[in-house]
Amino acid sequence: MLIPQPTSYVSHPGAWTLTAGTAVEAPAEIAALLRELLTPATGLPLPDGPGGLVFTVDPAADLGAEGYTLTVDGSGARATAATLAGLRWAVQTLRQLLPVAAYAAQPGPGTAWTLPYAEITDRPRYPWRGIMIDVARWHQPLPWLHTVVDLLAIHRMNTLHLHLTDDQGWRFESHRHPRLTSVGAWRSASPAGHERDKQTDGAPHGGFYTQDELRGLVAYAARRGVTVVPEIDLPGHTVAVVAAYPELGNFPEARHETATRWGIHDRVLNCDDATVQVMRDVLDELVAVFPGELIHLGGDEVPPKEWVEGESGRARMAELGLTDPEDLLGWWINQLADHLRGHGRRVVVWDELVGRGVPADALIMAWRGVDRVTAALHDGHDVIATPSSHVYLDYNESMAEGEPPSIGSGPTPLSTVYGYDPEPADDPRNGHRVLGVQGNLWTEYLPNPTRAEYNLLPRLCAVAEVGWGTAGELAEFRQRLAGALARFDAMGVTYRPLD
Ligand code: ACM
Numbered sequence: 097m098l099i100p101q102p103t104s105y106v107s108h109p110g111a112w113t114l115t116a117g118t119a120v121e122a123p124a125e126i127a128a129l130l131r132e133l134l135t136p137a138t139g140l141p142l143p144d145g146p147g148g149l150v151f152t153v154d155p156a157a158d159l160g161a162e163g164y165t166l167t168v169d170g171s172g173a174r175a176t177a178a179t180l181a182g183l184r185w186a187v188q189t190l191r192q193l194l195p196v197a198a199y200a201a202q203p204g205p206g207t208a209w210t211l212p213y214a215e216i217t218d219r220p221r222y223p224w225r226g227i228m229i230d231v232a233r234w235h236q237p238l239p240w241l242h243t244v245v246d247l248l249a250i251h252r253m254n255t256l257h258l259h260l261t262d263d264q265g266w267r268f269e270s271h272r273h274p275r276l277t278s279v280g281a282w283r284s285a286s287p288a289g290h291e292r293d294k295q296t297d298g299a300p301h302g303g304f305y306t307q308d309e310l311r312g313l314v315a316y317a318a319r320r321g322v323t324v325v326p327e328i329d330l331p332g333h334t335v336a337v338v339a340a341y342p343e344l345g346n347f348p349e350a351r352h353e354t355a356t357r358w359g360i361h362d363r364v365l366n367c368d369d370a371t372v373q374v375m376r377d378v379l380d381e382l383v384a385v386f387p388g389e390l391i392h393l394g395g396d397e398v399p400p401k402e403w404v405e406g407e408s409g410r411a412r413m414a415e416l417g418l419t420d421p422e423d424l425l426g427w428w429i430n431q432l433a434d435h436l437r438g439h440g441r442r443v444v445v446w447d448e449l450v451g452r453g454v455p456a457d458a459l460i461m462a463w464r465g466v467d468r469v470t471a472a473l474h475d476g477h478d479v480i481a482t483p484s485s486h487v488y489l490d491y492n493e494s495m496a497e498g499e500p501p502s503i504g505s506g507p508t509p510l511s512t513v514y515g516y517d518p519e520p521a522d523d524p525r526n527g528h529r530v531l532g533v534q535g536n537l538w539t540e541y542l543p544n545p546t547r548a549e550y551n552l553l554p555r556l557c558a559v560a561e562v563g564w565g566t567a568g569e570l571a572e573f574r575q576r577l578a579g580a581l582a583r584f585d586a587m588g589v590t591y592r593p594l595d
Contacts, residue, residue, distance in 0.1 A: 097579025098192050099251060099557050100564035102218035112168055114138065114194075114209040119145030126151045126183045129319060133191055137586075139203040149190075150174045151183050162254070163219025166190060168211045182219075184321035185252045189216060192250070196579070199250075199586035221565025222518070224480055224532025226255030227489075227556060229548075230539040232262035232329075232336075233358070235281070235303030240545040241313055243589060247553070249320035250583065251560035256317060257325045257392060257534060260305075263335035263355035263363075267304045268328065272377045273341070277304040280336035283354040290501055291358045291540070310385050325444065326386045329394030330375060331365040331428045338363050344371045346406030358540045360397045366408035367424055372431045379432060383439045390459065391436055396446035398425050426452030433458060450475045459531065463488075466520065473525035481518035482534040487559055489513075489551050490538040493592060500550065502541050510594075511570055513558040535559040546590050553591035554580055 098105065120127045120142050130149065131142050142149070149172060157178040159165065164177035164186040175186035191198055193214065197207045229236070229244055241258075248256055260268045266280035282302030288295040305313075314324050330337075335355040338345035342352045346366045355361055365371050382391065400421035403409025409424060416427060426449060433443045433455050444459040447468040460472035461480045472479045484491070484505070491506030492499050518533045535556060542548040557580050561567045574594060584591050 097576050098189060099576055099580050100561040101566040102189065102216045103566060104217040106215045108213035110213040111210040112170060112172055114140055116140060118148040119143050120149045121146055122151035123153060123180060125180055126187065129184060129187055133187065134198060136202060137198050137200045138209050140209065148172045151186065152176050153180060153183065154178060160219045161223065166216040168214045173211055181321050188250055188252055196582045196586050199583045220563065222532035222563050224255055225253040225560060225563030226257050226532065226534035227253065228257035228259055228534060228536040230259040230537060231267050232259055232265045233539040234543045235265060235267060236545060236548065238305060238309050242316055245317045245320060245322050247556060248322050251557060252564060253560050254321055255323050255325055257327060259327045259329065261329050261336065262333045263361050265302060265354060266336045268382065269304055269306045270378050270381055272381060273374060275340040276337065280340035280354055283356050285356045287358055296356065307385050314386060323388045324386055325388055325390050325392055326382055327392035327394055328378060328382060332398030333394060334365050335361050335363045337365065344374060346402040346408055360399065362399045362401045364398055364402050366406065367403065367412035368408050375432060376435045379436060383441060389442055390444050391441050392444040393429055393432055394446060395425060395429050395449045398448065423452060425449065426454055429454050447472055469530060470520040470522060473528045476526050476528060478529050478531050480532055480534055481530055482536055486512055486516040487533065487535045489535045489555050490542065500547065510555055510558055513555045514562065514567055514570055514573055516562055533559060533563045549590045550592045553584060553589065
């Protein structure tokens with residue numbers, strides 16, 4: 097019942113049982129992880145010592161950056177990997193081999209902690225296996241983000257992309273520019289029902305994450321081999337920014353408030369040097385919280401209307417000799433990509449930036465269709481495949497009556513996600529690569545963890561297996577999903593039942 101299915105899995109008759117005497121021989125990080133993950137549910141102390149669980153880094157092992165071998169036999173469990181990252185996945189696979197009660201928060205009665213004899217050799221197809229969570233549309237509780245990290249790590253997924261800012265809320269604490277949260281993290285109301293019904297709930301909503309809270313999340317994720325990639329979405333999806341600081345917009349004298357409606361808004365950042373500088377300041381704070389190399393700068397859905405109508409955009413176009421206002425999007429991203437390079441960072445952007453002259457080392461997140469994967473490769477970029485047609489998890493699995501309200505696109509059933517092959521058929525691709533696949537959970541219609549989990553699970557499992565590269569027959573996958581659902585039950589996580 098392993099998910100993702102390992103690249104090679106041979107089972108043998110017999111089982112070995114962990115006991116109160118079982119010791120761990122492993123690098124300190126791995127021994128600590130085994131105890132952090134297993135001791136609460138099993139009550140086993142798993143002290144350091146010879147025998148039992150043996151985890152070894154062998155830099156010469158031909159297992160890639162994240163691969164591992166895991167053998168369970170009469171003498172215990174032994175794992176080898178070239179890296180700590182590989183050993184972390186071996187820990188997760190070992191945990192999946194245990195009885196499902198291993199996922200409970202505290203010990204239950206009378207479980208024998210058996211591991212079936214097995215020989216596993218395993219390595220992922222793609223280096224990026226991710227989920228994006230939009231915490232801007234609704235501020236989701238911090239503990240739930242820890243749960244999402246758990247869900248990723250259990251499925252050997254290594255990236256949590258946090259969409260921290262949008263028109264309806266700015267969720268990243270900035271000491272330099274505090275109105276981003278004191279004003280921009282709050283809105284006076286939200287849509288009630290579907291956006292097209294134009295009803296309002298009249299209820300204020302808001303919240304943000306302190307830098308310390310996010311540092312805690314980053315550390316929790318890192319112990320599990322998950323990197324958190326933060327996104328500051330700009331220069332569009334910035335109604336909340338302009339509400340906080342109207343001088344960053346194109347019409348400061350207009351009335352401004354954090355958006356209370358979903359959809360694409362015309363309000364974008366202006367093109368003044370001072371505005372770019374404010375965003376540089378924010379990024380300086382962001383990189384101090386998120387140590388990973390990649391920073392997502394958004395760049396999606398930026399209407400050029402205000403740049404054409406306002407003075408700031410027209411002046412910048414004249415200075416740069418631009419005739420297409422949409423090229424200001426490339427200019428904006430380049431200003432910040434250059435700045436981030438000074439911090440040793442690279443940028444990720446949505447596929448609107450293809451053909452807009454962003455640096456060659458920018459990763460493109462291709463979302464508007466599978467053809468955008470190809471377009472980004474041809475434009476000279478490495479790509480994260482996240483097409484809305486296959487892996488937008490905000491789209492409901494079914495449009496049948498009785499399903500909860502959703503963005504209204506789709507449906508995107510489990511079979512569509514599971515059947516996705518991120519590799520575009522056509523070549524050449526300028527030597528550039530698809531680096532991985534990611535499911536995106538936009539949350540306009542997912543105001544709380546229970547709603548979010550309904551859309552996330554179990555489709556996350558399908559994204560994980562596609563990214564790991566072992567997706568096969570759907571019917572066989574659905575059988576293994578029974579194991580995943582039992583794990584979710586043990587964790588106290590909810591999900592959409594299988595059809
Ligand atoms: C997006 O879905 N607007 C990237």
